[in-house]
Structure formats: structure tokens, C-alpha cells
Amino acid sequence: MAHQDVFGYDVTLSNTAAIEPWNSTIQAFLAHGASTPVHLTQTLEAAPDFALAHTAKGFFMMLLGRKELVETAREAHTEATRLMSGGATPRERAYLAALTLYLSGDMQGSAGALNRLIQTWPRDSLAMKIAQAILFVLGDGAEMRRSVESVLHAYGADHPHAPYIKGCHAFALEETGDYLAAEARGRDAVLRARDDAWGVHAVAHVFDMTNRTREGVTWLANQPDTWAHCNNFRYHVWWHLALFYLDQGDYAEVLRLYDTEIRADHTDDYRDISNGASLLVRLELEGVDVGARWEELAHICANRTDDGCVVFADLHYMLALSNGDAHGKACQLLQAMKGSAKRGATTMDAVSAQAGVPAAEGLIRFAHGDYANAYRSLVSARPVMQRVGGSHAQRDVFERLTIDAALRAGMLGEARGLIDDRARTRGALDGYAERRLSRIGAFESAMAASL
Numbered sequence: 001m002a003h004q005d006v007f008g009y010d011v012t013l014s015n016t017a018a019i020e021p022w023n024s025t026i027q028a029f030l031a032h033g034a035s036t037p038v039h040l041t042q043t044l045e046a047a048p049d050f051a052l053a054h055t056a057k058g059f060f061m062m063l064l065g066r067k068e069l070v071e072t073a074r075e076a077h078t079e080a081t082r083l084m085s086g087g088a089t090p091r092e093r094a095y096l097a098a099l100t101l102y103l104s105g106d107m108q109g110s111a112g113a114l115n116r117l118i119q120t121w122p123r124d125s126l127a128m129k130i131a132q133a134i135l136f137v138l139g140d141g142a143e144m145r146r147s148v149e150s151v152l153h154a155y156g157a158d159h160p161h162a163p164y165i166k167g168c169h170a171f172a173l174e175e176t177g178d179y180l181a182a183e184a185r186g187r188d189a190v191l192r193a194r195d196d197a198w199g200v201h202a203v204a205h206v207f208d209m210t211n212r213t214r215e216g217v218t219w220l221a222n223q224p225d226t227w228a229h230c231n232n233f234r235y236h237v238w239w240h241l242a243l244f245y246l247d248q249g250d251y252a253e254v255l256r257l258y259d260t261e262i263r264a265d266h267t268d269d270y271r272d273i274s275n276g277a278s279l280l281v282r283l284e285l286e287g288v289d290v291g292a293r294w295e296e297l298a299h300i301c302a303n304r305t306d307d308g309c310v311v312f313a314d315l316h317y318m319l320a321l322s323n324g325d326a327h328g329k330a331c332q333l334l335q336a337m338k339g340s341a342k343r344g345a346t347t348m349d350a351v352s353a354q355a356g357v358p359a360a361e362g363l364i365r366f367a368h369g370d371y372a373n374a375y376r377s378l379v380s381a382r383p384v385m386q387r388v389g390g391s392h393a394q395r396d397v398f399e400r401l402t403i404d405a406a407l408r409a410g411m412l413g414e415a416r417g418l419i420d421d422r423a424r425t426r427g428a429l430d431g432y433a434e435r436r437l438s439r440i441g442a443f444e445s446a447m448a449a450s451l
């Protein structure tokens with residue numbers, strides 16, 4: 001039987017009691033809310049025959065980027081397929097087709113299918129947000145922007161999720177370098193929806209990329225309530241606050257945030273591992289002793305060597321393993337990545353071949369102190385590193401390692417070139433770059449004086 005969801009579009013379900021928790025599922029997903037799975041469970045309890053909810057579950061499982069959840073996603077897909085054989089709307093079938101592509105390993109195809117879906121049903125913020133999430137994993141900021149901008153017209157004042165699309169737009173603007181517009185969009189989003197954690201986060205990205213670290217601290221430290229409701233995304237927002245303190249040289253505060261917020265829970269979600277590992281790298285590059293923190297991450301990552309779902313995740317597992325005295329496991333992970341690259345069957349296999357394997361080899365070499373070869377590996381992957389996914393801010397850990405590898409190998413000209421190139425993308429020099437340029441200048445002056 002057809003009922004209508006929060007967008008006013010038809011959905012096929014037998015029990016109208018499922019509509020309210022379904023709408024809450026969508027709202028919570030847009031806000032990165034920890035309650036998303038709770039609402040989805042309530043939806044499926046009220047209407048076990050609701051195929052679209054099973055499809056959404058499949059997407060949510062896939063987006064977690066964990067090998068063991070792919071089977072759960074397949075089961076949800078199978079159930080949705082069975083239920084839709086008894087009748088479904090064209091929109092529901094379009095969702096299922098997009099999930100089919102995701103499960104086949106064609107992430108770009110899946111995002112494309114969702115993009116086509118929202119051209120026909122532009123008010124569907126769930127499909128819009130899932131498309132944004134997949135494109136984020138692909139590191140495709142330009143397509144994130146094209147996708148969200150293609151449906152802005154449908155998010156007038158009457159749309160209940162209008163603020164959240166502004167938050168998505170803000171982030172896409174930031175990732176494509178339009179920092180002024182991104183900041184305005186993000187601030188507006190948060191004014192309209194206090195729980196728009198993605199909008200808050202988008203503005204933090206602007207402050208990071210444009211070296212406005214004091215404003216960044218003020219922006220985040222004064223409104224932790226805007227992400228307190230979040231799932232593990234809240235750790236990531238704390239990570240952004242730590243980045244601002246890092247740039248200012250307040251390493252004690254960075255370590256305090258690491259222990260009390262970012263890694264307060266020793267989770268094994270790949271996004272949480274990436275927050276931790278990339279922060280420890282950044283601290284060590286500034287000469288900070290991080291104690292036994294690598295070992296905690298390495299212990300967890302030792303169980304993820306054959307995951308292979310997301311190259312971005314693999315590279316952060318590699319950071320943890322190669323810095324946390326787990327070199328055997330690091331080699332095991334590298335072999336798994338090479339196997340994926342050789343198979344070449346999925347989007348992630350291609351990313352592994354192009355960027356993942358050379359970058360991973362560079363990370364291992366850096367950890368072993370083989371800086372010249374680390375530089376060569378990392379710099380060979382650099383032109384395509386965006387394909388490993390995540391944001392500019394997240395991938396900056398690989399930029400820093402490439403620059404520091406060049407510096408430690410005595411390749412001052414190469415290091416300076418990378419710093420200049422990095423500053424052009426970011427929009428400003430930051431503390432990290434200024435400290436390196438200062439070192440290069442001091443070395444060159446000393447060399448000139450000795451001649």
C-alpha cells in the first residue's frame with residue numbers, strides 16, 4: 001500500500017506506524033545522529049516488509065567500510081529485492097539499483113545512480129546524503145558539489161531538511177576551494193539547524209584550510225552541543241579542534257583531547273582510527289613524544305589487515321601498524337593491498353593500484369627511516385591521492401609525510417616545491433609550513449655562510 005514520507009513521495013509499506021520512525025531515521029542520518037540505527041530498527045519492527053528501509057540498512061552497512069558488514073548489507077539487499085518483487089515505487093527500485101551497484105564494488109556507479117534518482121525526486125534528502133557520503137569516500141569533492149547543487153532548487157523554506165542541504169553544500173564548496181561561500185553557507189546552516197554537525201564541521205574545514213586557527217578554536221570550543229548528539233562523527237569534530245591547537249603549538253591540549261575525546265573510546269571504526277593515527281603522525285612530525293598511544297591503535301589494526309573495503313582506511317591502518325611496532329602485520333596489509341590492486345575488479349581495487357600501494361610503501365619506508373625512498377613512493381602517489389578519499393584536511397597527513405620525507409632526505413628544493421603547492425591548494429600558509437620553510441631557510445643560510 002502506498003503512503004507518503006516526509007518528502008511527500010510514495011513509499012510502499014503495510015503499517016503507517018512505520019512512517020514516523022522512518023522519517024526520524026532520515027532526520028537522524030542527516031544530522032549524523034547516534035540515534036539513526038535506533039530509528040531504523042523501530043521502522044523495521046513496525047513494518048518488516050518495508051523494502052526501502054532494508055535498502056537504507058544496506059547502504060548504512062556499506063558506508064561503515066567493514067568487511068564483516070558486507071554480508072549484512074547483502075542480506076538487507078536480498079530481503080529488499082524479495083519484498084520489491086511484490087510491488088514497489090520507481091523511486092524505491094532506483095534506490096535498490098544503486099545499492100546493487102555498491103555491493104558489486106562499483107561505488108562511482110552507485111553514486112551516479114543516486115544522482116539520477118534525485119534528478120527525478122529532488123526533495124529526497126536521504127538519497128542526496130547517501131550520494132554525498134559515497135562521493136566523500138571517493139574523495140570526489142567536485143562531484144559532491146555538482147550533485148548537491150543540482151537539487152538546491154527543491155529545498156525551499158517548506159522543505160524540512162533545508163538546513164542540512166546547506167551544510168552539505170558548505171562542505172562541497174570548501175572541498176572545491178570556495179572558502180568564502182563555504183563559510184557563509186555553513187554558518188547559515190547551523191543557525192537554522194543547531195544539530196547540523198556536518199555544517200559546523202564544514203566551517204571548521206574552512207578555518208583549517210585558510211589558517212584561521214584561532215577562529216577555529218572559538219567556533220568549535222564554544223558549541224560542542226552541535227555535535228554532542230552524533231555517532232562517532234563527534235570524535236572527528238574533536239579531531240578538528242585538536243588540529244587547531246596543534247597548529248598553535250599547544251601540544252599538551254592536543255594530547256588531552258586525544259585521550260579524553262578523540263580516542264576516549266578505543267573503537268575500531270576506520271574513521272576513528274584515522275583520526276587517531278593521523279593526529280599521532282602530526283604530533284611526532286613536530287617532535288612530540290606520543291608515548292604508548294601507537295600501540296593501542298596498532299593492536300586494533302592488527303585485526304584489519306584483510307579488510308580491503310576502503311583504501312583510505314587501509315592507509316591509516318598502515319600508519320598504526322608501521323609506527324606501532326607491528327611490522328609483520330604492516331607487511332601483511334601491504335600484501336592484501338597489492339592483491340586488491342592486481343584483481344582490479346572494483347572501484348577500491350583501482351584506487352589501491354593507483355594510489356594505495358605506492359602510498360602504503362612510502363608509509364612503511366618512512367617508519368623505517370628510509371626517507372629518500374619514502375619520498376619517492378609518496379610523491380609518486382601524490383598526483384592521485386585525492387582518489388583515496390576523505391577530505392583535504394584528512395589527506396594532509398600524507399602531504400606532511402611527503403614533505404618531511406624530502407626534508408629528512410636533504411631534498412630541500414623538493415620540499416619547498418611541495419610546501420608551495422600545498423599552500424596554493426589550502427589558500428594560506430599554516431604553522432606546519434612556516435616551521436618547515438624556516439628550517440629550510442636556516443639550512444640554506446648556514447650553507448651559504450660556510451662557502
Ligand SMILES: [Fe+2]
Nearest residue numbers: 201236391393
Ligand atoms: Fe573533517
